[in-house]
Amino acid sequence: MLVRLADGELDALEDLYDRYKTMAYSIAYRITNDTTLAEDVVQEAFLGAWRNAARYVEGRGSVKTWLLSIVHHRAIDAVRRRRPTTELPDVELPPPAALTLPDVWAEVAVGLDAATVRGALATLSDVQREAIELAYFGGLTQQEIAERTATPLGTVKSRMRLGLLAMRRYLEGGSP
């Protein structure tokens, strides 16, 4: 599909949409909580993937996770534009080369079922879950999370890191 996408084939875009439309829209809606904005996000994400398929780097994740990361980034971008923020991270840059694993996301994304997802999320403490959700679904920066939760910045950093590490250990089959 990537080759056809990179060639600009509209049929490939149609296939991509049919395959991932529900998940893409679900994420966009979860983040924006606005149907119109979610539609715009999904449209721009699919068109962006179609335009930039040639720049997709093999080995940096599956097509699914690549597309969904675009949706996530665009949704966060849309949410952040609705509120005053002084500085925003770049949401479109590819992962740094130092982070290249055989497949950063695909190894986890494959075989995820509802029970696994629930189990991984259950490893989080309430404060870790809050910090991670405010960042991933709310689009808040670590500084904004610290201010909103009246928590020292260093603690917020630790909660996000240790929470994700606990989920990772669970997915690897180890104890959190």
Add this chain to the structure above:
Amino acid sequence: MSGIDPARELTHDEVVEMGGAFVLGALGAADAAGVRSHLSTCTEDHSEIAELGGVLPVLAESVPTVEPPAGLKARIMAAAAAEAAAEVPGAATVAPAAVAPVGGAMPAEPTPFPTADERTMRRDRSSPLSWALRIAAVVAIVALGASTLLLRNQLNDAQAYQQAVTAVIDAAGQPGALTAVLTADGDTGTGLAAVTPDGQVTLAMQDLAPTSGATVYTAWVIGGDGVPVDIGSFNVGRGGTASFSATGVPATSGIVLALTRETGPGATAPTLPIISKGVATAAG
């Protein structure tokens, strides 16, 4: 902000500490850039950050399922079809003006993209002979009108760029103004810019690749803090020239003016590669 002095480089331990926030996209621009810079040069092990990134699909999978509206697919396919048609040389589309302001008049409603079944039926109905006749007709029509149209377009493009350069020269003539020569980082995009003391920048560009769809060129100013600030976006027609102006730019010698292509106006950070850039220095 992380509370860390943005002027110094991050240590390995600081980057590890920010790993979770980094993969979640929760770092500010300066911190994110600092982490990226560190990762590009540090030889120590950073596999933990990659592992943290591997957890994100779980978060995505945890979202309650919501079906998109039925019309969204047609909207996306129509936009893609319109974009594809605009990129075909000689396609029967109206060429945009040399420089069209972002947020201007709404484009005409695109024709709905045919379904896969409709496209299959159309392909089946088209015999090789009918395609040959169609191609011959298109070639004949294009050959008759192309030379005149080409000359007229080239003249219009040259005039547009000349006017843009004149505006830059006028601005550069003001006392205290800065000027910059923008050179292409890649194959295309050169120009001139002037920044007046009241913070207005005037830009004249040529040899830019045309924009299509929602794509725009975004102009950035990068001051002493190294943080790119979006100062506006513009479209470019097939002539490849552009005239652009914006206000609120610090008239400080040494600032960098840069252009990037973005998927739409309002980008929060430049998408690499940089198309063209130059340093503004005293005009005198």
